[in-house]
Amino acid sequence: MHIVITGASRGIGAALSARYTAAGHHVTGTARAAGPGLTPLDVTNPADHARLAATLADRPVDLLICNAGIYADKGQNLDTGYPAPLWADTFATNVTGVFLAVQALLPHLARAATPKIAIISSQMGSDTRAPGGSYIYRASKAAALNLGRNLATDLAPRGIAVGIYHPGWVQTDMGGSSADITVDQSASGLAARFDALTLETTGCFETWDGRAHPY
Numbered sequence: 001m002h003i004v005i006t007g008a009s010r011g012i013g014a015a016l017s018a019r020y021t022a023a024g025h026h027v028t029g030t031a032r033a034a035g036p037g038l039t040p041l042d043v044t045n046p047a048d049h050a051r052l053a054a055t056l057a058d059r060p061v062d063l064l065i066c067n068a069g070i071y072a073d074k075g076q077n078l079d080t081g082y083p084a085p086l087w088a089d090t091f092a093t094n095v096t097g098v099f100l101a102v103q104a105l106l107p108h109l110a111r112a113a114t115p116k117i118a119i120i121s122s123q124m125g126s127d128t129r130a131p132g133g134s135y136i137y138r139a140s141k142a143a144a145l146n147l148g149r150n151l152a153t154d155l156a157p158r159g160i161a162v163g164i165y166h167p168g169w170v171q172t173d174m175g176g177s178s179a180d181i182t183v184d185q186s187a188s189g190l191a192a193r194f195d196a197l198t199l200e201t202t203g204c205f206e207t208w209d210g211r212a213h214p215y
């Protein structure tokens with residue numbers, strides 16, 4: 001199986017890459033900055049996506065994991081924070097970056113026998129959770145969830161299944177050391193969710209441990 005993972009230099013992306021590689025799959029991991037075993041990809045840059053697609057040539061992509069994301073507004077103050085450039089940068093990465101990755105790799109997904117797209121969103125994007133704060137991140141993850149749901153509708157006739165996932169509150173640079181679960185726990189659970197994804201469940205929004213999450 002050939003798997004493409006955006007944002008594979010650290011955290012959940014790196015753990016997923018290691019897990020799939022150890023299982024004998026071929027992984028194309030991407031990161032904004034070049035590194036050992038990583039393909040440079042700034043997900044906000046259409047030219048980078050075009051270069052990645054050209055590099056893959058005619059190789060099928062069985063699973064595209066859209067994992068790259070930023071949480072730039074943590075701790076911002078409602079009265080004076082959340083500047084406009086922070087909104088633009090976050091949406092460019094967390095939403096537009098997902099769309100560009102899918103769009104660029106559609107021909108490669110179409111060559112796979114049972115192609116799948118996994119979009120890492122967050123329960124913070126659910127309409128059922130509104131504790132306040134983190135407005136930019138929450139809005140971007142809600143948009144990623146909506147994007148995934150609509151892609152699922154449009155890509156089902158092409159045989160491409162799309163799932164959207166909450167990875168848990170994970171002990172990463174983004175989640176912090178007091179988070180609920182380890183990176184390995186999240187990656188293990190997510191990999192199981194991706195395995196279970198089919199056209200029958202396309203458009204699902206699930207947690208890392210297999211629970212259906214309210215939209």
